[in-house]
Amino acid sequence: MNDRTATPVTIIGLGLMGQALAGAFLKAGHPTTVWNRTAAKAEQLVAGGARLAPTVGDALQASPLTIVCVTDYGAVHELISENDLEGTTLINLTSGTSAQAREAAERGARYLDGAIMAIPPAIGTAEAVILLSGPHADFAEHEQALGVLGTVTYLGADPGLASLYDAAGLAMMWSVLNAWLQGTALLRTAGVDAATFAPFAREIATGVAGWLPGYAEQVDRGAFPAEVSALETDARAMAHLVEESEAAGVNAELPRLIKTLADRAIAAGHGGEQYPVLIEEFVTSRDG
Template sequence: MSTMTTTPIPVTVLGLGLMGQALAAAFLRAGHPTTVWNRTAAKAETLLAQGARRADSAGDTTSPLVVLCVSDYRAVREVLESTDLEERILVNLTSGTSTQARATAEYVAERGGTYLDGAILAAPDGIGTADAVILHSGPRPAFDEVEPALRALGNATYLGADHGLSALHDVAVLGLMWSILNGFLQGAALLGTAGVPATAFAPLAAQSAGTVAGWLAGYARQVDEGSYPAPDSTIDTHLAAMEHFVEESETLGVSAELPRLVKALAERAVAQGHGPSGYAALIEQFREKA
């Protein structure tokens, strides 16, 4: 993928952890004049050797684009207290919640700046490649203005004007990731009782995950329409298999916490009349408050 732009945009990167360093390096490779700052100044040395300018403080910058990537939103506020945001576009790539993103947008606006919230769906070594997906939300005109620079980081994806959308998507994807990984580890633990190594299970698990991924578009339509037909298996049928999942785990001495949770969700759906429905009807359980 090409990361060069016709008019390089000066950018300042605040926060030089592993991800912050990867972001700054990608901007430099794409030809953007890049200023960097970190509380621990030594973390900037490699970037300085690549052509970056060191800022003496978080506020020592005149770049129209400021990219922030620190540990959490408390650190975001601490950094921004000394940063001049007047007429600047701040792109915050710090992980957090949608509530924190919206509150930070108000804070930046009060300081005269424009705020874009973001979420990085990539590891540091993927930044600057076509595999990196960077989500952005906030004012569209601001995104359009700095998108040429943001493309240096990966696939810059705009989600909408609501500043909380990036964080919401990030958390949703993390939940998906943990569900897949937890399911794999549960299966590996079960198979391990019969001496089957996890490496032998991995190819089948990957193939099965791909099969399930193919169902998502159809399930998504059912969720959006609020209608849950069962062309294959009903929740009643799934529940019977879930009972085997729990029993097998308990019998083999493997933790049954995950199987019991899965079964409990299905049982609640059946109690609400969704036994004959398709699996997508479980969305109603996830929508309920605890």
């Protein structure tokens, strides 16, 4: 028996994701302890070989590695605040903010915060990406065991990094999907269905993704020479998209927002620079 199959693991929280996590450990041969407020959710896992802990405290003491996956950080604090965490490394895969992750890390336990970039059925496959941040020594101790969940990526010592990457990923996801929906709505006015547009849209998205490394260099240098197109040229195309959308009776809020950001940057003297100069519109708060 190798180290991976020998590592006992505890899973606290048996929603769909928690059940998937526990199932992956069981399938890989880990002694697995589970706990959930509604014990009935553990029945299938227990039938598969898991041990149901009678209390949270018992669950925490059962294994050197405990994974918590519950509704929110308030539930995490409620579950662990009055229990002894000595002897286990706590990995919190509950969705929350970077500030909540850092606060949780200050409670004294060996603690890693994480984010799951996958749906429950993907857990246990390479397609499941698990992001983790916190002390590297705690990650290294359990890296092999965690590998049964999917592709595990360590981001750094700051426990808030996993939550920040999660939020950044969501920003990308919704932005891409909303852009596709905008284009789909436009083409539907000419009788083109979504399935017909989707392959072309994917080509565009893939092409744009190819620009990111070069654009990232510009952002990190803080220099934005117009090697491909100047922002003032892009702004004219944005105006065209707004006009086309309005003429077609399609909601133009998204392209108008994009043009508003560009117009502010141009007014600040950046019209001759390349598109990534808009980073300043995102890092500068305009609230209040």
